[in-house]
Amino acid sequence: MADETRITIAIDGPAAAGKGTISKAVAQQLGFAHLDTGLLYRAVGAKTLSGAEAVDAATSLQSEDLEADNLRTPEVAQAASKVAVIAEVRAALVDFQRAFARRLGGAVLDGRDIGTVICPNADVKLFVTASAEVRAERRYLELSGNGLDVSRDEVLADVKARDERDMNRAEAPLKPADDAVLIDTSNLTIEEAVDMALATIKSRRQ
Numbered sequence: 001m002a003d004e005t006r007i008t009i010a011i012d013g014p015a016a017a018g019k020g021t022i023s024k025a026v027a028q029q030l031g032f033a034h035l036d037t038g039l040l041y042r043a044v045g046a047k048t049l050s051g052a053e054a055v056d057a058a059t060s061l062q063s064e065d066l067e068a069d070n071l072r073t074p075e076v077a078q079a080a081s082k083v084a085v086i087a088e089v090r091a092a093l094v095d096f097q098r099a100f101a102r103r104l105g106g107a108v109l110d111g112r113d114i115g116t117v118i119c120p121n122a123d124v125k126l127f128v129t130a131s132a133e134v135r136a137e138r139r140y141l142e143l144s145g146n147g148l149d150v151s152r153d154e155v156l157a158d159v160k161a162r163d164e165r166d167m168n169r170a171e172a173p174l175k176p177a178d179d180a181v182l183i184d185t186s187n188l189t190i191e192e193a194v195d196m197a198l199a200t201i202k203s204r205r206q
Helices: 019-030 038-049 054-059 063-067 074-083 087-101 114-118 132-145 152-168 190-205
Strands: 008-012 033-036 107-111 124-129 181-184
Touching: 008 019, 008 114, 019 033, 019 107, 019 124, 019 190, 033 087, 038 054, 038 063, 038 074, 038 087, 054 074, 054 087, 074 152, 087 107, 087 114, 107 114, 114 124, 124 190, 132 152, 181 190
Parallel strands: 008 107, 008 124, 033 107, 124 181
Antiparallel strands: none
């Protein structure tokens, strides 16, 4: 049984699979701290769009950088995916993530390499996925709902491009950990997906 004051839950998966929504809900219900590690890379990506060099942006990252208003735009998402393939960028952000994971009171981290690289000894590992078409539709509705002028075809192409880059990068590629529990949200409601995650966490912790 793990130290109950330092439970680490790793939730990985591709873009728009629902891992962020699930992670936030799980953390809230369990009373754990939550870190969307993708925001670290989005913040670095946003800095590069402003002219910064990627490694410099990563090593100088401040907590307030994670609160910038533009981190959810498609341009920043693409920039984040591009800087994430840089080994030096990933190394600069590892210590921050690992320190967060071991904080007292429990932690939920979501990203793409939490269970495989950042926290290979996490107490519970989940891999949240869904079909590219379902994920693209979710992202399209999110972006268009925020007033962005995008098409479904553009968003699907963007999702597939990110998948290709994330799964085939040399450094920490996106893949399930060997001991991760797979949750496919293609045909699940948010409530069903969260319930499945919580049930899995409960069973694994026992």
